[in-house]
Amino acid sequence: xxxRTFFWFFAPTALAMLLFIAFPxxxxxxxxxxxxxxxxxxxxxNCGPFGCTTETVVDQEAMETLNAERPWGRFAGxxxxxxxxxxxTSEVAEAWRTTDSMGAFFSxxxxxxxxxxxxxxxxxxxxxxxxxxxxxxxVAVAVNSLHRRVKGLMIFFSLLPMIVPPLIGxxxxxxxxxxxxxxxxxxxxxxxxPTLSLKASTPLVWISLIxxxxxxxAPFAFVVFYAGLQTVPKDTLESAxxxxxxxxxxxxxxxxxxLAPLVTFVALIQLMDNFRVLEPIIGFQAQAHAESLSSFILxxxxxxxxxLSSAAATSVLTIIGVAILLSxxxxxxxxxxxxxxx
Amino acid sequence: MFLKKVAMAGxxxxxxxxxxxxxxxxxxxxGRVSIVGNEFPAIQTVGAAAVACGEGFTKNLTADHQQINVxxxxxxxxxxxxxxxxxxxxxxxxxxxxxxxxxxxxxxHGDGINKNQLITIxxxxxxxxxxxxxxxxxxxxxxxxxVGLEPPTTYEEMLAAxxxxxxxxxxxxxxxxxxxxxxxxxxxxxxxxxxxxxxxxKAGTAEPNxxxxxxxxxxxxxxxxxxxxxxxxxxxxxxxxxxxxxxGNTAIMNxxxxxxxxxxxxxxxxxxxxxxxxxxxxxxxxxxxTPATTLWxxxxxxxxxxxxxxxxxxxxxxxxxxxxxxxxxEEIRTQAVWLxxxxxxxxxxxxxxxxxxxxxxxxxxLPYMGLMHTALGAELADFMQGNESAEQALADxxxxxxxxxxxxxxLN
Numbered sequence: 094x095x096x097r098t099f100f101w102f103f104a105p106t107a108l109a110m111l112l113f114i115a116f117p118x119x120x121x122x123x124x125x126x127x128x129x130x131x132x133x134x135x136x137x138x139n140c141g142p143f144g145c146t147t148e149t150v151v152d153q154e155a156m157e158t159l160n161a162e163r164p165w166g167r168f169a170g171x172x173x174x175x176x177x178x179x180x181x182t183s184e185v186a187e188a189w190r191t192t193d194s195m196g197a198f199f200s201x202x203x204x205x206x207x208x209x210x211x212x213x214x215x216x217x218x219x220x221x222x223x224x225x226x227x228x229x230x231x232v233a234v235a236v237n238s239l240h241r242r243v244k245g246l247m248i249f250f251s252l253l254p255m256i257v258p259p260l261i262g263x264x265x266x267x268x269x270x271x272x273x274x275x276x277x278x279x280x281x282x283x284x285x286x287p288t289l290s291l292k293a294s295t296p297l298v299w300i301s302l303i304x305x306x307x308x309x310x311a312p313f314a315f316v317v318f319y320a321g322l323q324t325v326p327k328d329t330l331e332s333a334x335x336x337x338x339x340x341x342x343x344x345x346x347x348x349x350x351x352l353a354p355l356v357t358f359v360a361l362i363q364l365m366d367n368f369r370v371l372e373p374i375i376g377f378q379a380q381a382h383a384e385s386l387s388s389f390i391l392x393x394x395x396x397x398x399x400x401l402s403s404a405a406a407t408s409v410l411t412i413i414g415v416a417i418l419l420s421x422x423x424x425x426x427x428x429x430x431x432x433x434x435x
Numbered sequence: 436m437f438l439k440k441v442a443m444a445g446x447x448x449x450x451x452x453x454x455x456x457x458x459x460x461x462x463x464x465x466g467r468v469s470i471v472g473n474e475f476p477a478i479q480t481v482g483a484a485a486v487a488c489g490e491g492f493t494k495n496l497t498a499d500h501q502q503i504n505v506x507x508x509x510x511x512x513x514x515x516x517x518x519x520x521x522x523x524x525x526x527x528x529x530x531x532x533x534x535x536x537x538x539x540x541x542x543x544h545g546d547g548i549n550k551n552q553l554i555t556i557x558x559x560x561x562x563x564x565x566x567x568x569x570x571x572x573x574x575x576x577x578x579x580x581x582v583g584l585e586p587p588t589t590y591e592e593m594l595a596a597x598x599x600x601x602x603x604x605x606x607x608x609x610x611x612x613x614x615x616x617x618x619x620x621x622x623x624x625x626x627x628x629x630x631x632x633x634x635x636x637k638a639g640t641a642e643p644n645x646x647x648x649x650x651x652x653x654x655x656x657x658x659x660x661x662x663x664x665x666x667x668x669x670x671x672x673x674x675x676x677x678x679x680x681x682x683g684n685t686a687i688m689n690x691x692x693x694x695x696x697x698x699x700x701x702x703x704x705x706x707x708x709x710x711x712x713x714x715x716x717x718x719x720x721x722x723x724x725t726p727a728t729t730l731w732x733x734x735x736x737x738x739x740x741x742x743x744x745x746x747x748x749x750x751x752x753x754x755x756x757x758x759x760x761x762x763x764x765e766e767i768r769t770q771a772v773w774l775x776x777x778x779x780x781x782x783x784x785x786x787x788x789x790x791x792x793x794x795x796x797x798x799x800x801l802p803y804m805g806l807m808h809t810a811l812g813a814e815l816a817d818f819m820q821g822n823e824s825a826e827q828a829l830a831d832x833x834x835x836x837x838x839x840x841x842x843x844x845x846l847n
Contacts, residue, residue, distance in 0.1 A: 131844035132802060137557035142564050142732050142774055143797045150557055151802045153532050167844065177838040204831060206813065272667050290666035295820070378670040381616035381816035392813070395502035397527045397805030402842055
């Protein structure tokens, strides 16, 4: 009986999850193991305003028959996953064989798009996430201690970075750090180097992206922590005050332990979000310095020749990446759950 | 030769083909028209004239058109009934088989369209071109005069001029260039590479051929030029480069004909920039004869996955969009090198005409060129930042291209 109730209670969710999560993932996996048919090319006479030339074109009729026969395309197996645009297994093996130091190996690795993107994405994820949690927490504590009258206004301002559409936020910062922009001029004045440009130096671009990332995601942490602060037990806090705890000690020994589960939650969401970083890279036009798996997907789909199989393979790799990233947190949650039920 | 063709086109118009129904309705009884295309001024003119044919006709003109046109034409019925394309972007539409042959519509409504406007591929008309385009030199005549130099005809002279302008303390970064990582950077490489006598593929195959002496020399020239550019050059597309020129920060640059014409007509451009602005033909490089530029046409197509009524309406609307009557307007004439009857070249057209007359190579219309362009755009930024050698960058380009071409079935 109990199980039956649970089943009917859960059925709509399960159905929605199947439809909107499981099926698209299966579809993407299928796309990533199939590639377009081998192109049937023919020579043809092409004419236009600049005269006639003989050029290679795709034989549309032959391709149409081929596609009608086997609409999925050509089975490629894991070929797309292992090619140079993705995991580049043979290139990595080659680099491992031919280099004699770790430094040289990593520099070879940095030449491969997937690993270059990973270097940035992981740095971004692991720097942004703790900083935005700290910033969000600090803002939440500060706002919480304000007088009731100004609280509403301050909450609104603290949420602004989240309200501003990410691309617009990124663009605003992009213009400010331009070598003719406010921040760009300031940095070059402080460094006493008129040719210094934030956008031309990879480390400075990374720092700008991370600053943007913290700025734009901190409100999320703020909202969660602010809500959490409302549930801090008053009597515990009062007794701590009576025992002569300073404000810092109250935060350290009462508030933080109380909010610890929320930290896990925020970290979980933000690790996932930051791993899929895209908007700042586009907004900052930073493709020369920083790429992520998401920006690869965008350029695969947005190039003059669409590379659907490649985009699908990158999507699957993103899912795997997120799963690996979240596994420690998920394992911990699972243990907590088991611990509680026993 | 090119000039002659256009002059002939003009003569045809004078001989008086039937007056175009550019007025109300454009001869359209029913049907849907929805346009997707790039956003430079000439295309804005064509799009506006086409949608004026009927109520509810729509246009989506954006720099990101090539990211949406295939998807927007793949459905049945297609969202866009026409895509305005260039010789590079039509390839993707043909590879995906989303545009229809226009022969029957040309036979029925083709009056007023010149023969040389028809883009014929494998015996079928796939697009109607309305303008020619090329990148060429634009410069500040007043600044070059100050340093006592003639407008450069080679990239080597451009470097010398840049050094002279910097040395004279007139501008710190006198060279402009659309070197934004991605499509723009790859296009600048294509120009320089073809100018150096390179060829992207081994003859008759899809095998890459950029890691050659011509490739290395092309990259070295680009690197040398970038030393005279705004340090943010890897983020500068055509729009940003134009803004720099308008602000008086750069004096010499390679710019699209379609943007050069209206470069200084924007609001707030200082008078000395307006007065000093001048256009010249494309430059050669490395002692070669072929200009370091490519020839382009822009034209419109009609979607395959739409009803015949919609296709006919689209054809008529787009034909109205390129009606010879538009050529009566001086401002429109200035916007581009039109292939339309009745066009008489304006001052702004000299760059593109010079490019065509000097034997520039049309941008290669090969099914796998798009993949090469993407690979170049992604892999050359490392070299431009000084992180790796030209040979390494070009080897990376070939490797990236080969992986993509294998995946798409062009190489095995």
